[in-house]
Amino acid sequence: MKKLYLLTLFLLPSLIYAQLEVDTDWKTEINNIFQYLDKSKVTSGHLLDYAMEFTDITAYDGVARDTNYVDLNVVGNIYKTLYMAKTSTDTTHTPQYQKFAYDIAQHVYQKNLLEKNNIVLSGLLFEYHHLDTLALSQNKIRVINNHYYDKYINGVWQNPYKTKRTMAVATSTNQSSSHTLKFMLPSNLLLSNMPGQIASIEMNFDNGQGWQTITLDQYITISFTQNGIHDFTTRINLTNGQQMLSRTKFKIDDPDMYSVPIKSTMVSAPNKIRISEGIPFTSNYIGADLTIRRMTDGAITKPLIIVEGFNSGHITDPADEDGDTSINSFRNEIDFAGFNLENLLFNNPQYDIIYVDWIKGTASMEDNSRILKQVIEWVNNEKTGPEPNVILGQSMGGVISRYTLAKWEQDDSNFNPSDPTNTSPHDVRLFIAHDSPMQGANTPLSLQHFTRHIKLQYVQTPLAFATGGVILPIAFNLAEGVSDFINLFGANTSVDPYVSPLANLGVQDTPAARELNYWSLET
Secondary structure: OHHHHHHHHHOOOOOOOOOOEEEOHHHHHHHHHHOOOOHHHOOOOEEHHHOOOOOOHHHOOOOOOOOOOOOHHHHHHHHHHHHHOEOOOOOOOOOOHHHHHHHHHHHHHHHHOOOOOEEEEEEEEEEEEEEOOOOOOOOOEEEEOOEEEEOEEOOEEOOOEEEEEEEEEEEOOOEEOOOEEEEEOOHHHEEEOOHHHEEEEEEEOOOOOOEEEOOOOOOEEEEOOOOEEEEEEEEEEEOOOOEEEEEEEEEEOOHHHOOOOOOOOOOOOOOEEEEEEOOOOOOOOEEEEEEEEOOOOOOOOOEEEEEOOOEOHHHHOOOOOOOOOOHHHHHHHHHHHOHHHHHHHHHOOOOEEEEEEEOOEOOOHHHHHHHHHHHHHHHHHHOOOOOOEEEEEEOHHHHHHHHHHHHHHHHOOOOOOOOOOOOOOOOEEEEEEEOOOOOOEOOOHHHHHHHHHHHOEEEEEEEEEOOEEEEEEOOOOHHHHHHHOHHHOOOOOOOOOOOOOOOOOOHHHOHHHHHHEOOOOOO
8 A cells, every 4th residue: 555655645636626726926026027028029929037937948959868858747847837938828839738738638548548559649849038148238138126128229129038949749658568559649739839840750769660750640650679668759850951859768568578478378369358337438437457367378277366456547647558557567576576476477377367457446446346246257257177266456456356255245145155065156265465455544634635735736827818817737747737637538528628627636535545545534
């Protein structure tokens, strides 16, 4: 349960509407300083000095360095900084932050719920201005009582601004357990105030194939021959011949490419199936992906069902096929347990492993218990021979497993536990709970209050629109903003993408987390 405890520090908001704490101090102070400047002369529409900077965007200047790798969080922080720097009400090239997050979530979630291994790219290319540090000494601007004024000499405006560019492109997730992936850069996820200057876009996936042309809104299939960290480099070629570069790191961790494969020989039998209930693309969709590692190329004869614990991956990283935990992470944990256990389960397997990976690992434990029952029924139908099942439940998986087995026995009127000849309805001979909080997890209430409070901190942008001041979350980056909108999909596609996420509850308030906590805040 250590992971659940740590998650409460960083987890993301749901769309629960509550009172916001909006900080207007920045808006008031910055507008007072810049109110007398003619902002129409900032032709890019972005003045960096006018912004609350969520990151140093000058570091992402189109030159690839070891110090300026990007990910989705960086893209979000750059865009929030640019949005705070806006000096015009244009929303064509700079849509509201929530819409950008919504669009990413729509692409990521819908493309990956049913079909995995689709990686969505998003990014930005912007021109912006900032005040020249020498503008005052060179008599290009006036400063009086902490107010900036334009400078005119003989009726000629003196330009105090320098022009710069920033560029960043990132993947929707930074890892995959597959060595063959499909990438796409949707046209509405490449934001730019200079689109007419983009001649072409290319990417080098660090797989030995060199530069690949990226066509907006079209998938490109890329294969990798090695596990490990790959440097993805995006190159935007401008019409003037200039090239802008951005790099991100991506981890390939395909169990089939290990020197000692995680899975044993599997030719005719499938190694992945899905057991589910509910309607796809809705928040009610629950189920589990089963990863199966047979001892031989044939039927299941000696099942070991491994049930994963609390998994918020469908919220925090919906593009990642595995979420927070998977058979890969289980294998890595086994490595620390010693050779005998690793040999028993993987190198010289004595069990057919069925790994249960929740589709919605924060759903009610009762809901996922129904899924686990279906999993066990599927195993019982598939296996051959008399060997009963063994279940290993990790963390929350142990709680769900215990509940499932007990309820199953109670509901079966024909089962008599005192009769040694009476076969159990689930055919489980051994149940192992690993680090399972059977009496509840202890997440300090002070920590729960802290996460609630920090999620309510918003800042109002300096630029006020006709509809009112726009607010941006201080505590959340773009990846977290994406998560705000995940539950809006499915039939509810008419939801206004400009609605701000009024953050109150996070993953600590998902059904599973509330059920696991011994003490939990009231909603």
